[in-house]
Amino acid sequence: MTLFFILFLILLLVAVQKWALRRCLESxxxxxxxxxxxxxxxxxxxxxxxxxxxxxxxxxxxxxxxxxxxxxxxxxxxxxxxxxxxxxxxxxxxxxxxxxxxxxxxxxxxxxxxxxxxxxxxxxxxxxxxxxxxxxxAPAEVSFPALEQALGSFLGDYSVQRFLYEDPILTVGCREYTGREPMKMIAWKQSARLGTWMVHQYDHTVEPAVTVLLNMDTREEPERIEAAYSIARTVCATLEDRQIKYDFATNASQAGGSRNGASVSEGLGETHFRSVVECLGRGMEEAARPFCRLIEEAALQNGRNRGLLVITPGEGLEQSAENAAELDRWRRESGENVQVLCARTFFP
CATH class of the missing domain: 2.60.40.10 (Immunoglobulins)
Structure with missing residues (x-):
């Protein structure tokens, strides 16, 4: 009887062991x-x-x-x-x-x-x-006099310039309807009082904005490529500090993301800057598309009547006829507000 009891306990122990092992991670x-x-x-x-x-x-x-x-x-x-x-x-x-x-x-x-x-x-x-x-x-920021001087000179000149656009919040008066204005601009009270169609005339407000482009269509050494990423972050951080709205785009392939480069729409603030530095952190050393296509897409997105900051690892960006033509066109339409920052210049 004792032998059977011991055998029963052993079998029970084995069964409990198997049950516990099988279900130990279920919950x-x-x-x-x-x-x-x-x-x-x-x-x-x-x-x-x-x-x-x-x-x-x-x-x-x-x-x-x-x-x-x-x-x-x-x-x-x-x-x-x-x-x-x-x-x-x-x-x-x-x-x-x-x-x-x-x-x-x-x-x-x-x-x-x-x-x-x-x-x-x-x-x-x-x-x-x-x-x-x-x-x-993300890449680390860099700080040295030559970059600060180049960036400060460009932003100092640019921040006092103004590109005009109509602000629908600030109304300064009314004018006659020309047939090209949308219905939402019609001033109904003034039209009824004067007996002719009148539309609101809005104030022309000014707000500087910048497009930042990071070019990886290059054959530079890895050290200068990394320097270009750091310069791009420094540029965007400076724009954030000065409260100048900017959009960002790069033709660098993104690790774990898009193989066609990346872009961040115009904005300011912590969330906007975080999106930019994430693109810079994911950026690889290879270009997804040539620089001429990158600048064309940026122009289609926001136009050329704004400042342009281009960061590139090496010199010779404008040796390509297509690149030179796109940059010249941007200079004409923005009033010469184009600055190219070359990593080789700051890290010879």
């Missing part, structure tokens, strides 16, 4: 993400891993392992981060992995591994985290 929800999806070089941030027990059962053993990409600098000297937990019912735990990245670019995080075991800790069951996560490292 566990896992997630991970970067504290910042767009960051600066050498700026500290954390990779956050979260594990939650979504059942009433007590989980005696849950472990998380993550292999951090080699470009990430960990504060703890290890290639693999391992954490083990005991989870009460409905409990969630999180842990932070402080890291830094030194170089601009796009970095895809490796999937962490979730491990759970039986209640005796003899065997483990594993499952990878399913989410896709990436981090974009």
């Amino acid at each position: 566990v929800y896992e997630d991970y993400w970067a504290e910042k999806t767009v960051t600066d070089p050498e700026e500290p941030f954390s990779i956050i891993l979260a594990v939650r027990n979504q059942s009433r059962r007590y989980l005696p053993f849950v472990k998380v392992e993550m292999q951090v990409p080699e470009q990430f600098r960990l504060e703890e000297k290890a290639e693999r981060v391992v954490r083990s937990y005991t989870l009460r019912p409905w409990q969630e735990v999180r842990f932070h992995i402080p890291v830094r990245i030194s170089r601009r670019g796009r970095y895809v995080l490796r999937h962490p591994v979730l491990l759970g075991g039986d209640f005796l800790g003899l065997k483990e069951n594993t499952r990878e985290f399913r989410q896709f996560r990436e981090v974009i490292v």
